Amino acid sequence: MRELKILAIVVFFTLVTYYGVEPFAHSKMHKHVEGHGFVYDGTADVEQASDEKKETKKAFWNDVNEIAKLEGNVAAGEAGFAMCMGCHMDGAVAMGGVVPPSLEHAGALYDKKYLIAVVKNPAMAMNTDHKFADPMMHPMGPVMTMFMDNQSIADVVAYLKAKKAGEVTPKEAFTDACSRCHAMRYAKMTQLGDTPTFKYEKDALAYKINVLDAQDGVKGYMGKLPPDLSIIIRARSEHFLETFIENPQTQLPGTSMPRVGLNEEGYEKVKEFLTEIGDPSKPKREAVGPYVILFFVVFAFLAFLWKKYQWRDLH
Amino acid sequence: MAKFDEKARPFSEKWLDERLAVNTLKRVLSTEYWIPKDINFLWAMGMVLAATFGLLLISGIFLLMYYKPDVNMAFDSVNYTIMSEVGFGWLWRHIHGVAASVVFLIIYIHMFTGIYYGSYKKGRELIWISGMLLFVTFSAEAFSGYMLPWGQMSYWAGMVITNLFSGGSLEAYGLVEWIRGDYVPGDAFLTRFFMLHVLLLPLVIIGLIVLHFGTLRIPHVNNQEGAEIDFEEAAELYKAGKKKESKVIPFNPVFLSKDVFVMGVYFILFFYLVFYHFEFAMDPVNFDPADGLKTPPHIYPEWYFLWSYEILRPFPKDPGLIAFGIAQVALFMLPFIDRSPNVAPAHKRGLFFVWFWVFLIDMIVLTVLGKLPPEGIFNTLGAVAAVIFLLLGPALIVITKLEKKL
Numbered sequence: 001m002r003e004l005k006i007l008a009i010v011v012f013f014t015l016v017t018y019y020g021v022e023p024f025a026h027s028k029m030h031k032h033v034e035g036h037g038f039v040y041d042g043t044a045d046v047e048q049a050s051d052e053k054k055e056t057k058k059a060f061w062n063d064v065n066e067i068a069k070l071e072g073n074v075a076a077g078e079a080g081f082a083m084c085m086g087c088h089m090d091g092a093v094a095m096g097g098v099v100p101p102s103l104e105h106a107g108a109l110y111d112k113k114y115l116i117a118v119v120k121n122p123a124m125a126m127n128t129d130h131k132f133a134d135p136m137m138h139p140m141g142p143v144m145t146m147f148m149d150n151q152s153i154a155d156v157v158a159y160l161k162a163k164k165a166g167e168v169t170p171k172e173a174f175t176d177a178c179s180r181c182h183a184m185r186y187a188k189m190t191q192l193g194d195t196p197t198f199k200y201e202k203d204a205l206a207y208k209i210n211v212l213d214a215q216d217g218v219k220g221y222m223g224k225l226p227p228d229l230s231i232i233i234r235a236r237s238e239h240f241l242e243t244f245i246e247n248p249q250t251q252l253p254g255t256s257m258p259r260v261g262l263n264e265e266g267y268e269k270v271k272e273f274l275t276e277i278g279d280p281s282k283p284k285r286e287a288v289g290p291y292v293i294l295f296f297v298v299f300a301f302l303a304f305l306w307k308k309y310q311w312r313d314l315h
Numbered sequence: 316m317a318k319f320d321e322k323a324r325p326f327s328e329k330w331l332d333e334r335l336a337v338n339t340l341k342r343v344l345s346t347e348y349w350i351p352k353d354i355n356f357l358w359a360m361g362m363v364l365a366a367t368f369g370l371l372l373i374s375g376i377f378l379l380m381y382y383k384p385d386v387n388m389a390f391d392s393v394n395y396t397i398m399s400e401v402g403f404g405w406l407w408r409h410i411h412g413v414a415a416s417v418v419f420l421i422i423y424i425h426m427f428t429g430i431y432y433g434s435y436k437k438g439r440e441l442i443w444i445s446g447m448l449l450f451v452t453f454s455a456e457a458f459s460g461y462m463l464p465w466g467q468m469s470y471w472a473g474m475v476i477t478n479l480f481s482g483g484s485l486e487a488y489g490l491v492e493w494i495r496g497d498y499v500p501g502d503a504f505l506t507r508f509f510m511l512h513v514l515l516l517p518l519v520i521i522g523l524i525v526l527h528f529g530t531l532r533i534p535h536v537n538n539q540e541g542a543e544i545d546f547e548e549a550a551e552l553y554k555a556g557k558k559k560e561s562k563v564i565p566f567n568p569v570f571l572s573k574d575v576f577v578m579g580v581y582f583i584l585f586f587y588l589v590f591y592h593f594e595f596a597m598d599p600v601n602f603d604p605a606d607g608l609k610t611p612p613h614i615y616p617e618w619y620f621l622w623s624y625e626i627l628r629p630f631p632k633d634p635g636l637i638a639f640g641i642a643q644v645a646l647f648m649l650p651f652i653d654r655s656p657n658v659a660p661a662h663k664r665g666l667f668f669v670w671f672w673v674f675l676i677d678m679i680v681l682t683v684l685g686k687l688p689p690e691g692i693f694n695t696l697g698a699v700a701a702v703i704f705l706l707l708g709p710a711l712i713v714i715t716k717l718e719k720k721l
Contacts, residue, residue, distance in 0.1 A: 003355045010357075010424060013679065020683030021618045022595050028687050029613050186395050227603075231394055235602035281398060281405035288406070289590030296586060300579030303572070310572040314352060314558050 033243040033250045038264045040114040041065060044247055045127060053129075060124050064117045067150045072158025080156040083146045094214065096139030097221025099180050099191075105168045107161040109176060109269070114261030115157045119147050126258030127249050139221070170276065173269035177260050178229065181218050186230035187277045191218055222256045233271070233278035241274075242267065345567035349546050349553075351538035352564050358536065359577035360425040365524070366578055367418045367585075374411040375513070377404075382463065384509035386502045389465035390604045406589075409597075413589045415457055416596035419619035422450055430649070431671060433658045434537035440650040441530040447647045449523045452516060454620065459512040461617065465505060466601030471614045473500040473508075483633040499607055541659035613688060621685030622678050626705075628689060629698035638705060645708055652708060655715035663721065666714045670707065677703050 036044055042061025049057045087100040106115065117125030122140040123132045132138050147153045171187075179189055188195045191214040198204040219225045232241070243250055245267060248257040262270065275282060323330040331337045350358075381401050383392040397404035426446070429435055435443030458476065462469045477500070481491050496503030535546055544562050552561035564570055588596070595618075600611050616624050627639040661668040677700055684697040 006355055006357060013675065014420065017618070017679050017682055018595065020679070021621065021686045025683065025686035028693075185391075186399070231602050234597075235599050237599065281409075284405065285409075285590050289586075292586045292590065293583060296579060296582040300576065300583060303576040303579040307572040307576040310569045314564065314569070 030240070033239075035239070035243045035246060038111060038246060038262065038267060040111045040117065040259075040261060042117075044250065045124075048249065057124070060121060061117075063150070064113055064120060067116045067120070067154050067157075068113050070151060070154035072154035072156075072161075073151075074155070074159050074162045076152070077155035077157070077159025077162075080147065080152055081159050084143075084156070087140075094217050097217040097219075098139060099214075100140075101176050101180060103160065105172060105176055107163055108168050109173055109263065109266035110261045111263040112157060112161060114259075114263075115160055116153055118261065119143055119153045119156060125261065127247060128256060128258050130254065131256060168266075168269060170269045170273035173262075173266055174273040177262055177266065177270055181222060181226045181257075182229045183215075184229050184277060191215055226257065229274060229278075231278040233274040241271070245270070346565050347550065348532070348566040349550050349563040350536055350566050350570040351542075351544055352562055353538045353540060353542070354536070355539060356573070356577050357424065357428040359574045360421055360428060362571075362574040363578055363581050364418065364421050364425060366581075367414050367421060368520070368524070370410055370414045371418065372517070374407040374414065375517075377407040378411055379513055384463070384506050386465060386505055386605070389463060389505060393464045394602065409589050409593050413585065413593050413596045415460060416617065416619070417585060417588065418453065419457070419617075422453065423619070426450070426646075427675060429537075430674075431661045432537050432539070433541055433653075433660070433664075435650045436653065436658045437656075438534040439530075439537065442527070442534065443650050444647060445523060445527040445530050449520065449527055450646075451643075452520050452523060456512060456516040456520060457617065457619070459508040459516060461601075462500075462505060462508040463512060464601055465605045467603040467605055467609070467611050468598050468601040468614070470500055470605035470607065471611055472616055473504060475614055476616075477504075479627075479636065479639070483636045500605075537658065539660065541657070541663075543658070615686050618682065618686070621683075622681035622704075625681040625685035625697050626701045628685070629694060629701050638701060641705065641708075648708075652711050653715045654712060655718040657718060657721045659721055664718060667711075667718065670711060670714055673703070674707055677707065 042057065042064065046054060046057045046061060081103075084103060087095060088103045090102070092100045092102075114125060118140070121129075121135050121144060123129040123135045123138040126138075128138075129135065132141075135141055136144065147156060174184070175189075175193065179193065180191060183190045190211045192207075192211055195211075196207070198207065215225055236244070240251060244252070245260065245262060247259055248255045249259075317333070319333050320329060323333065328337070332339075378393075378397060381392060381397050381404065383389055383396075393408070397408050399405075429443060429446070458472075462473050473495075477491055477494050480494055481487050492498060495501070496507060535544070538544070542562075546563060549561045549563040553563055553565070558564075598617075600613075603611075615621065623639060623642050626642045627635045629635070630638055655664065655667065657664055661671045680696070680700045681704060684693055684700060687693045689697065
């Protein structure tokens with residue numbers, strides 16, 4: 001039938017144009033970065049390292065992989081963990097610009113090998129070693145003097161892994177992994193956490209000064225204030241976010257954003273929070289959509305019957 | 316004064332007819348507005364466009380209630396207030412965004428239909444020209460609307476497009492500043508584009524839609540074979556009940572029933588896009604707030620402007636601007652460039668048929684290349700496609716001059 005033939009032509013050219021300006025153009029605009037499934041064994045780091053750094057990186061990740069094979073002693077690890085508490089405590093103060101994160105959920109959120117790497121050499125683990133001439137200069141550098149032998153690292157990581165403080169909520173995952181640098185104004189969160197409500201404006205202003213001070217600290221450490229993440233879920237593709245969080249250097253070479261070492265469940269939790277805040281209409285779209293479409297299917301069917309009726313004796 | 320029936324009850328048909336001539340209006344505009352019978356669903360695109368414009372207007376009114384035209388508040392009023400605080404604000408925004416994109420798809424289908432069937436030719440020139448005026452005004456409306464969320468793409472597209480007014484080597488930066496109201500896009504820029512988007516341009520569009528409908532009334536709509544129809548004779552046949560023999564149908568209800576069916580099918584697709592596939596109409600880059608110190612790696616217009624952007628891009632500054640200028644006005648001239656006497660579908664017009672498909676494919680190639688990064692082979696292809704576009708005008712004059720009368 002002629003009309004269907006015309007429709008096929010219209011649909012064909014529409015789809016060709018769509019393919020050209022959307023999937024095809026975007027594949028040419030953004031280089032493809034392969035994800036590695038939230039496994040942190042240094043393969044990608046060694047591959048991307050400059051020639052003079054390759055051997056150091058290889059040796060470092062070999063050590064990490066060796067330590068991962070050791071049997072960690074949870075009790076010994078707990079004793080060692082006391083040293084961590086010097087900085088990673090409730091009400092921790094900023095060190096070198098950033099507040100040390102709570103380690104309450106570290107075992108649940110972060111990958112085991114990543115944790116080993118972080119204790120062994122934070123700058124290397126976070127893949128920001130290009131920023132530090134001496135790894136000791138990293139704000140967390142001193143940890144390298146606390147756990148000198150491989151067994152003690154295996155022990156403390158075993159302790160972190162064994163210590164599960166109940167189910168981690170998406171918001172807690174985001175707070176631990178991201179919010180010490182990134183604000184989220186649509187969730188009323190800053191680098192200082194949830195913004196309290198104040199009865200008097202001067203208290204609110206005083207709090208705001210604290211926020212600005214904290215932001216200046218982060219800015220000093222990172223080079224610029226890291227972006228607010230309120231709707232980052234809509235500003236970046238899912239693939240970008242996943243590969244960027246896994247290893248920021250692959251998408252933004254030279255960035256001062258550290259790799260945070262989230263495991264897959266940890267990433268899913270963070271993503272859930274980013275979606276909840278940045279794309280709050282998602283569940284509503286899914287609830288309303290089918291009814292609206294059903295309405296127009298019925299509408300089109302009735303309109304078809306009307307058309308048939310009106311055109312019944314024209315040909 | 317005219318005579319009025321004393322007994323007519325207020326607001327009864329007779330009462331209204333005596334005061335407003337509603338019966339005449341109804342006859343002229345609807346039940347005896349004759350449309351050729353030999354048409355396909357492409358003839359329903361006008362009503363589909365009118366319906367989409369209606370959706371834009373209604374959703375726009377809802378958005379207008381919560382939008383704040385201020386560089387410090389615009390982004391959050393759209394992305395936070397409307398998206399999470401206003402009941403169904405997300406729905407109005409997605410309808411508005413998707414409709415703004417889809418309306419151009421339908422406009423292009425509508426335009427290519429007109430070109431294919433020769434519906435701009437003798438007697439119908441004003442239909443084409445008023446349609447082109449609508450296209451240009453819709454473009455301005457879309458561009459000004461794109462500024463409003465004040466995201467990265469709003470800011471940088473605003474920067475790039477207003478820079479065009481410097482006129483290349485003319486370096487008319489005074490004009491650019493006058494348009495922006497500032498050295499760079501800022502608050503004055505945002506508020507004036509807001510005014511254009513919600514008041515002046517919609518008024519012009521509504522006026523032009525009325526004109527566009529008006530231009531149709533006397534020459535009548537073209538038909539699938541380009542046949543010349545004696546509408547009065549055909550109308551008499553229809554009214555005499557000889558519907559099979561008559562070549563025309565009344566707009567209401569016969570043609571309308573088909574329009575409404577096509578609209579129904581279109582709305583299924585439209586709302587599928589609104590609920591499940593709106594990303595194509597809402598560029599991710601625009602979800603980053605405007606930042607004058609951070610240029611995005613790729614700046615590109617929305618898909619419907621890409622073909623003309625690609626005519627600008629492959630050439631050096633001044634020739635590029637001239638080519639761009641030609642591209643903007645060339646289509647207006649179509650009824651006068653086409654010298655053929657034949658009103659017929661392209662497949663009956665020999666070389667014109669080839670010309671039509673080359674033109675369509677060239678437009679699509681330009682559109683795709685307009686978004687691709689201008690590197691390597693894409694640069695060359697872009698230049699070739701742009702030159703082909705520019706040559707298509709003179710080619711059409713020659714082809715249609717040679718065309719024999721059917």
